[in-house]
Amino acid sequence: MARIPSFFSNLCFRQNPKYLPAFTPQIRNRNLSLDQFNGNSEELAQHPQNANETFAQDRIFRLNETSRLSEELMQNPQNPDEKFTQNQISSVSEIAKEISKFIRTQPRWEQTLLRDFPTLNFADPVVYNAVLKQQESNVFLSLRFYLWLRSLGGVSFDPVLCNVMFSRLVEAKAAYAAKSFLHDTRFEPEPQYLELYVRCLCENGLIDEALGVFERLKMIGYYASLDTWNLALSHCVRTSRVDAVWRLYGEMMECGIVTNVDTIGHLIRAFCLENNVAKGYELLQQVLEAGHVPDKTVFNKLISALWKNGNFGTVSAVLHNMIAKNRPPDIYTYQEIIHRLCKGRMRNEGLRIFDELKNRGYFPDRVMYTTMIRGLCRNKDLGDARKLWFEMIQNGIIPNEYTYNAFIDGLWRSGHFDEAEKLHKEMVDRGYGDTTVSYNTMINGLCLNGKVEEAQALFEEMNEKGVVRDSITYSSLIKGFCLQGKITEALHFFIELRKQGFRPSTATLTTLIEKLCEAGQVKEAETLWLDMQKSGLEPAFRSLDPIISGLSKQEQFAEALEWLGCMINNGVRPKKTTLERLIEHLSLADRSDDALYVLGYTLRWALFSSKAVAIRWWINFAERIPIT
DNA sequence: GTAGGGTTAG
Numbered sequence: 001m002a003r004i005p006s007f008f009s010n011l012c013f014r015q016n017p018k019y020l021p022a023f024t025p026q027i028r029n030r031n032l033s034l035d036q037f038n039g040n041s042e043e044l045a046q047h048p049q050n051a052n053e054t055f056a057q058d059r060i061f062r063l064n065e066t067s068r069l070s071e072e073l074m075q076n077p078q079n080p081d082e083k084f085t086q087n088q089i090s091s092v093s094e095i096a097k098e099i100s101k102f103i104r105t106q107p108r109w110e111q112t113l114l115r116d117f118p119t120l121n122f123a124d125p126v127v128y129n130a131v132l133k134q135q136e137s138n139v140f141l142s143l144r145f146y147l148w149l150r151s152l153g154g155v156s157f158d159p160v161l162c163n164v165m166f167s168r169l170v171e172a173k174a175a176y177a178a179k180s181f182l183h184d185t186r187f188e189p190e191p192q193y194l195e196l197y198v199r200c201l202c203e204n205g206l207i208d209e210a211l212g213v214f215e216r217l218k219m220i221g222y223y224a225s226l227d228t229w230n231l232a233l234s235h236c237v238r239t240s241r242v243d244a245v246w247r248l249y250g251e252m253m254e255c256g257i258v259t260n261v262d263t264i265g266h267l268i269r270a271f272c273l274e275n276n277v278a279k280g281y282e283l284l285q286q287v288l289e290a291g292h293v294p295d296k297t298v299f300n301k302l303i304s305a306l307w308k309n310g311n312f313g314t315v316s317a318v319l320h321n322m323i324a325k326n327r328p329p330d331i332y333t334y335q336e337i338i339h340r341l342c343k344g345r346m347r348n349e350g351l352r353i354f355d356e357l358k359n360r361g362y363f364p365d366r367v368m369y370t371t372m373i374r375g376l377c378r379n380k381d382l383g384d385a386r387k388l389w390f391e392m393i394q395n396g397i398i399p400n401e402y403t404y405n406a407f408i409d410g411l412w413r414s415g416h417f418d419e420a421e422k423l424h425k426e427m428v429d430r431g432y433g434d435t436t437v438s439y440n441t442m443i444n445g446l447c448l449n450g451k452v453e454e455a456q457a458l459f460e461e462m463n464e465k466g467v468v469r470d471s472i473t474y475s476s477l478i479k480g481f482c483l484q485g486k487i488t489e490a491l492h493f494f495i496e497l498r499k500q501g502f503r504p505s506t507a508t509l510t511t512l513i514e515k516l517c518e519a520g521q522v523k524e525a526e527t528l529w530l531d532m533q534k535s536g537l538e539p540a541f542r543s544l545d546p547i548i549s550g551l552s553k554q555e556q557f558a559e560a561l562e563w564l565g566c567m568i569n570n571g572v573r574p575k576k577t578t579l580e581r582l583i584e585h586l587s588l589a590d591r592s593d594d595a596l597y598v599l600g601y602t603l604r605w606a607l608f609s610s611k612a613v614a615i616r617w618w619i620n621f622a623e624r625i626p627i628t
Numbered sequence: 629g630t631a632g633g634g635t636t637a638g
Binding site for chain 2 (some may be wrong): 022239261295296297300302304331332333335336339365366367368370371376400402403404405406411435436437438439440441442443444470471472473474475476478479505506507508510511
């Protein structure tokens with residue numbers, strides 16, 4: 001049996017392998033003669049059990065006609081079209097329509113097509129071209145038909161047809177299918193289709209493949225249009241592939257492509273992505289001086305990057321540039337500014353700008369309201385958050401998943417259980433309840449408020465509803481159980497988190513270690529710390545504080561001092577209380593040498609930071625040290 | 629003519 005290309009079988013037969021086409025011996029003899037055809041038709045006439053006899057007869061007549069046309073065509077391959085009258089061509093297209101309808105409506109057409117059209121020569125280019133033409137609206141069906149023909153074996157496809165098939169795939173933006181098609185057929189597409197292929201690959205995020213095709217185009221000496229280069233650059237930027245941006249730009253230069261302001265815009269964005277904001281800003285100045293103004297997105301990204309770097313002065317300069325160059329800041333610009341202000345504890349400033357915008361006649365959209373509500377919630381300013389919530393609804397903006405979660409999170413953080421639960425119910429009713437984030441928000445909120453059992457119930461519900469749990473789901477529960485002092489349960493969920501292949505956050509580890517030490521399970525805490533380090537998770541040296549304190553309490557001084565050394569050697573200062581406790585226990589246990597050693601370190605550090613503090617501690621500790 | 633922007637832990 002002819003091999004069916006794997007991706008094709010995946011495409012069509014994944015659900016039911018029995019759909020694989022079965023080939024009858026008849027198929028191998030593809031060029032059926034008219035005699036055979038007539039024989040079949042007679043047979044059909046003699047056995048009228050066919051449910052739709054008239055239809056069958058009619059079809060047989062038309063098949064007969066097409067087959068004859070095909071044969072004529074085979075005999076005159078030089079210029080087939082001229083041999084056909086308009087009438088004959090319309091017959092071919094009619095039979096193609098017939099077949100098209102058949103393969104559209106019969107899911108298992110591969111199995112029955114040859115049986116139902118026994119005398120048709122599918123290998124005839126006129127026939128298959130006509131059928132493929134009928135499939136224009138359904139590129140996958142067309143591909144399926146094409147591959148079915150190939151699977152019959154012996155059918156040779158001309159590059160023209162391959163190009164047609166390939167161009168349809170790339171026009172339908174079916175990047176993966178086009179890629180497999182190219183791999184399977186190994187034909188050399190025409191450069192203009194390769195250019196379309198590049199675009200299609202980029203749009204599907206297959207940047208590396210696109211780079212490969214650019215390479216191929218370069219080898220055959222074909223230059224893609226500036227538009228295509230820019231499109232590729234834009235997708236590289238969107239997918240944060242800065243390396244690809246520079247590679248592409250290098251090739252553009254090599255090919256002598258004349259760039260435009262869009263190209264420069266992408267480069268500025270690339271500079272922002274690699275946190276080389278100064279360079280990005282410099283490039284903006286250059287392009288502005290040359291009299292070109294990039295897209296607003298470029299300005300917005302630059303503002304965002306500058307803000308991240310704390311270059312507020314330059315942010316202001318860019319805003320002024322925007323106004324001067326007739327690209328006034330838009331809703332995205334202001335949203336970015338408010339977002340940054342709210343993130344960076346300048347929430348009052350954020351609210352001021354938000355109000356100012358409204359006063360100047362801007363209508364904040366849902367994203368802006370969400371951002372502001374979230375900022376206010378994080379500021380524990382629930383009154384203003386609630387005010388905005390109702391204002392937004394009054395303005396006709398219906399809260400979505402983001403808005404609900406932001407506000408519900410705020411309600412939980414301020415301990416407004418009832419309102420949080422009520423709003424959550426409303427959100428569920430609106431169909432926003434079944435997402436990981438909405439579950440996480442609720443689980444985290446319940447945990448923060450000591451309702452860890454209810455949180456666990458939601459955790460189970462996620463499984464029932466098929467909502468994916470992520471590391472945040474587990475982290476929230478672990479923290480919840482730790483807050484309740486339920487270390488066994490916390491450890492259970494920690495093990496689950498690891499089993500699922502998630503990396504616990506430093507904070508989760510710190511909490512767990514702290515709680516283990518508090519419960520007197522210092523050994524377990526040590527093991528956990530070491531295990532995490534072994535698996536490359538870099539637990540915080542800060543979380544050694546509770547371990548040292550715990551060991552001091554248990555009078556395991558050698559280990560406590562060893563951990564202390566580890567902390568100091570890694571440049572992390574132990575907490576005051578850790579040192580105090582260690583010195584205290586050391587002196588109580590008559591280990592004055594060690595106590596003095598730790599004290600010496602404490603003082604050296606204390607002197608370094610503040611003389612007054614050092615003296616106070618010296619007096620404090622000196623009193624407790626027994627002089628022998 | 630269009631897209632771009634915002635959620636949960638720490």
